[in-house]
Amino acid sequence: MTNGAMKKQSLVERLQYIDRRIIFAFIAVAVIVPLLIGAQLKEKTTPIVQAMFDNVEGLPEGSRVLLSYDYGPTTAPEIQPMVDAMVRHCAERKCKMYMMAVWATGHNLTGETIEGVLRPDFPDLEYGVDFINLGYKAGNQGLIRLILVDFKTMYSTDANNIAIDDFPMMENITSLRNFDLIVSFGGGFPGIKEWIQFAGDPGNIPIGGGCTAVGAPNLYPYYPSQLVGLLGGAKGAAEYENALIIAYPKYEDYPMAGMSLMVSQTVAHIVIIFFIVFGNVLYFILRARGMTKEGLGGVR
Amino acid sequence: MKHKLRFAAVLLFLPLIFSPLLAQEGEEMQDGLLAEMQIEPPPQAVITVAEDMPNDGGHKLTVRWEFPKEFTSSVVRFEVYRAYSPDGEFVLRGESPNDFYEYLDIGDREEESPNYMPNDSSYYYKIVAVGTEGVSSESEVGGPYKTYGQWFHTGKVPLLIAVILFCIFTIYFVLSAKGGKELYIRPLAGIEAVDEAIGRATEMGKPILYVLGIGTAAEIATIASFTILGRVAKKVAEYQTSLIVPCYEPIVMSVAQDIVRSAYLEAGRPDQYDEDSVFFVTNAQFAYVAGVNGIMVRDLPATNFYLGYFAAESLLLAETGNAIGAIQIAGTDQVSQLPFFVVACDYTLIGEELYAASAYLGRDPLLLGSLKAEDWAKGILMVLMVLIILAVLLGWDAPREWIRVNL
Amino acid sequence: MTRRQLATYIFFGVVVILFAISVALKGFFVTFGAFLTLAIFSFLYDDNPYYKFAEHLFVGVSAAYWMCMGFWGTMVPNLFGRLYPPMVGPVIPALKDNPSDPFMLIPLILGIMLLMRLSSKAGWISRWALAFVVGTTAGLNLVRYLRSDFIQQISSTAMPLYVTNSAGFSLGETISNIVIFIGVMCGLIYFFFSKEHKGAFGAGARAGVIVLMITFGASFGYTVMARISLLVGRMQYLLDSWLGMIG
Known part of the structure; x- marks a missing residue:
């Protein structure tokens, strides 16, 4: 074997066992550059997201929508854009919004929506009349089961400890059956699945969901008979925002969190796909030369 | 008499004489009066029935009525009123669109609710057809209609x-x-590989690492893993290989210690059981991963088992195991973690296969059944x-x- | 002092000064958030004390947060507030006039029984409360799972394999329904343990494995998407909220 061949061979081998930190650096650049450019990427709305949108769009004025914040700050970058888009949509439809949380960490995130979307963009909406923050209660699926039959047993006050009967929008709310739509955001446990099992199916209440991308594949089987629609990850959020822009063109130039997330997301995906293909090509080259080792991974 | 007649005639004609003037002064008022005279209220609706809603606790009634279809355009909506007696106070319950002659009256079962609708009670209904110009017509009172609660849905x-x-x-x-009936369970590829993997470790003179996951002792996946650990420990004792079982949970650790000790006893080698082979690492998820990965890199086990409940640590563990070249057998019922095990391990017990493997190896009647x-x-x-x-x-x-x- | 040590000290000095400037400009919490994010990211290079500090802080804070939320959001209004409402009057005035509910003594007793686990002698008492929890949950779940994940799923899977709509024959929906049906059947065959995978049954099981692997692939892809989203979210925080470099 010549020296040149030795050199070439070692290069392929070195590339096959590339330091993972180099890949991290590529991903970092792929994420940061689009963010600095500040572009937005429109996503064509898929039927499952469109179904969710159409369901909200079809709600008459004054309909009651329960929004359950079943997530925490760790997954907020994925979930918050879809919550914001849906709350904006509900506000446009003049629905009454009831915010609650089955996750303790969801409690504070309701404030993000109220201060970030409702107060600045819908100043006419009044707390206790058009929207309310019911806060977090422990009990997981047990809580859902209980409020299906008796809402006020668990929710005697709102999140700020004000008696629930002091709010006009809480009149005639006795159980989950009084809601026209329940939307759970999260996808973990307890989450959309528990809302289907303990409220949607037994109470015959329409359930919608917005979940992390990790949780999406496990929830697709419930659509369309048990879930009216599902928003999966940042892409789901961007698709919902696209549907919102089509229906309400005033949001055309509005900064949408999901859409701006999708630019970095797409570039990072391209980088990952490149490395997958690159790694496989190198693997096959090495295999053709009979140089692969059993049990050795590509990245160290 | 004649004067009286003349006076009456003048009075009668006075409005006519002054009508142009009146028209100029109050044209709008007259128009309104005339319009009201021309608009007729829509025809009455006729309540046909109010049926109890089946399969409920007796707090719902479906009211149905008839209405001449040709007058649909003259009606804006139907309002449904309900009372406890024919001459009692009728309360508005809801509305129905002009072309829909049915309304589901849903009440609450709680007595303190303003919307309370007691079970096994009689109700009377009235339908008001609201016309286009605000004129409306009331139906006759219909009733009594009863609600019933059903015992069986x-x-x-x-x-x-x-x-x-x-x-x-x-x-x-x-x-x-x-x-004692023999129940057949098909052999599983992952389980058949267990003996082979233990044999390989023995040949290489390297230890076997068994990870029970991060679930509690009550987790079904952990319980299934305990059974498989018993089998693995027995084989290890027979082959005289060494076993490492780092634990995440103190209770899991004490159960695992008992299992391994009994397995060595069963294999007839109680003296070879090492108390320190099953030990507690930490109760913090990623610290546990760091600990186990450290063991892998230092002790270089020939075979790694990851059986039980796993979360985000699955790939971190399996990737390190893959890098040291160990044969890896994994199994979990956590669907979201399975892809990671599938790509990084040699054999993966997918979901229910973990329970099946446990039943197959343990032959416990409860699991088998x-x-x-x-x-x-x-x-x-x-x-x-x-x-x-x-x-x-x-x-x-x-x-x-x-x-x-x-x- | 070696040159390497000197360089390290200079580096730390610069970092401290930069963070001090950031605190002055952006406030303590935004800066601290950025510091913690960078501390966690530093693990990508190698394990280090900053990462450990951030990780332990996160574990401790989240445990305490859940505990506080559980106490103030559930124990106080739903247990003490119903057992003896005047007790919570000073914290939640809205509840002080509510009637007392003696039935709440049952969850209180069960709760105390659970805490007995902390005692080595009376630990067995906790098993009774645990048995109650496990039994109730199993009973509730049996019915719910059979309904939502079994019977309802049969009717969702048993879709027409030849779909026609207003426009005539729908090829897309037909293929979709066939794929769902075959996928579910093959998946079930794979997880059928009472018969050996041989012959036609074995072929079904092999198809089941392929379906499972495709599902895992999709799941893997979704996981990558989720993780990148979280990374983008953190980057947005660093670049926008902290450094103000976006828009």
């Missing part, structure tokens, strides 16, 4: 059948297994689906509706 019959069948299967198979019951449930499910699909293909849609749980 007929819509849940499929569910009841499923629960009964599943319970019968489980009890029957558990009893059969206890009675439950597994068999599940198989039967799956068998029925497959047959049902094929039959329903065939029925649907033949244009008969009813079976699909039969199995639907109507709530």
Whole structure:
């Protein structure tokens, strides 16, 4: 074997066992550059997201929508854009919004929506009349089961400890059956699945969901008979925002969190796909030369 | 008399004489009066029935009425009023669109609710057809109509059948297994590889690493993993290889210690059991991963088992194991973690296979019986689906509706 | 002092000064959030004390947060507030006039029984409360799972294999329904343990494995998407909220 061949061979081998930190650096650049450019990427709305949108769009004025914040700050970058888009949509439809949380960490995130979307963009909406923050209660699926039959047993006050009967929008709310739509955001446990099992199916209440991308594949089987629609990850959020822009063109130039997330997301995906293909090509080259080792991974 | 007549005639004609003037002064008022005179109220609706809603606690009534279709355009909506007696106070319950002659009156079961609708009570209804210009017509009072609570929800019959069948299967198979009946379970690739993997470790003179996951001792996946650990420990004792079991939970650790000790005893080598082979690492998820990965890199085990409940640490563990060149056998019921194990391990027990493996190795009647019951449930499910699909293909849609749980 | 040590000290000095400027400009919490994010990211290079500090802080804070939320959101209003409402009057005035509910003594007793686990002698008492929790949950779940994940799923899977709509024959929906049906059947065959995978049954099981692997592939892809989203979210925080470099 010549020296040149030795050199070439070692290069392929070195590339096959590339330091993972180099890949991290590529991903970092792929994420940061689009963010600095500040572009937005429109996503064509898929039927499952469109179904969710159409369901909200079809709600008459004054309909009651329960929004359950079943997530925490760790997954907020994925979930918050879809919550914001849906709350904006509900506000446009003049629905009454009831915010609650089955996750303790969801409690504070309701404030993000109220201060970030409702107060600045819908100043006419009044707390206790058009929207309310019911806060977090422990009990997981047990809580859902209980409020299906008796809402006020668990929710005697709102999140700020004000008696629930002091709010006009809480009149005639006795159980989950009084809601026209329940939307759970999260996808973990307890989450959309528990809302289907303990409220949607037994109470015959329409359930919608917005979940992390990790949780999406496990929830697709419930659509369309048990879930009216599902928003999966940042892409789901961007698709919902696209549907919102089509229906309400005033949001055309509005900064949408999901859409701006999708630019970095797409570039990072391209980088990952490149490395997958690159790694496989190198693997096959090495295999053709009979140089692969059993049990050795590509990245160290 | 003549004067009186003349006076009356003048009075009668006065408005006519001054009409142009009046028209100029109050044109709008007159127009309104004239319009009101021309608009007729829509015809009355006729209440036909108010039926009790089936399969509920007796707090709902469906009111139906008739209305001449040709007058639909003259009506904006129907308002539904309800009272406890024919001459009592009628309260507005809701509205129905002008072309829909039905309203589901839903009450609450709580006495303190303003919307309370007691069970087993009589109600009277009145329908008001609201016309286009605000004129409306009331129907005759209909009633009395009664609400009834049902003891049995007929819509849940499929569910009841499923629960009964599943319970019968489980009890029957558990009893059969206890009675010593041989229940067949097919061999699983992952389990067959266990012996081979232990043999490989023995040949190489390297230890075997067994990770029980981060679940509690009550987790089904952890319980299944305990059974497999017993089998692995026995083989290890027979082959005189060393075993490392780092634990995440103190209770899991004490159970695992008992299992490994008994396995060595069973293999006839109690003296070779090392107390320190099963030990507690930490209760913090990623710190545990760091600890186990450290053990892997230092001790270079030939075989790694990851069986039990796993979360985000699955890939971190399996990737390190892969990098040191160990044979890896994994299994978990956490669907979201399975892809990571599948890509990084040699054998993966997917979901229920973990329980099956545990039943296969342990031959515990409870596990075997439950597994068999599940198989039967799956068998029925497959047959049902094929039959329903065939029925649907033949244009008969009813079976699909039969199995639907109507709530 | 070696050159390497000197360089390290200079580096730390610069970092401290930069963070001090950031605190002055952006406030303590935004800066601290950015510091913690960078501390966690530093693990990508190698394990280090900053990462450990951030990780332990996160574990401790989240445990305490859940505990506080559980106490103030559930124990106080739903247990003490119903057992003896005047007790919570000073914290939640809205509840002080509510009637007392003696039935709440049952969850209180069960709760105390659970805490007995902490005692080595009376630990067995906790098993009774645990048995109650496990039994109730199993009972509730049996019915719910059979309904939502078994019976309802049969009717969702048993879709027409030849779909026609207003426009005539729908090829897309037909293929979709066939794929769902075959996928479910093959998956079930794979998880059928009472029969060996041989012949036609074995072929079904092999198809089941393929379906499972495709599902895992999709799941893997979704996981990558989720993780990148979280990374983008953190980057947005660093670049926008902290450094103000976006828009």
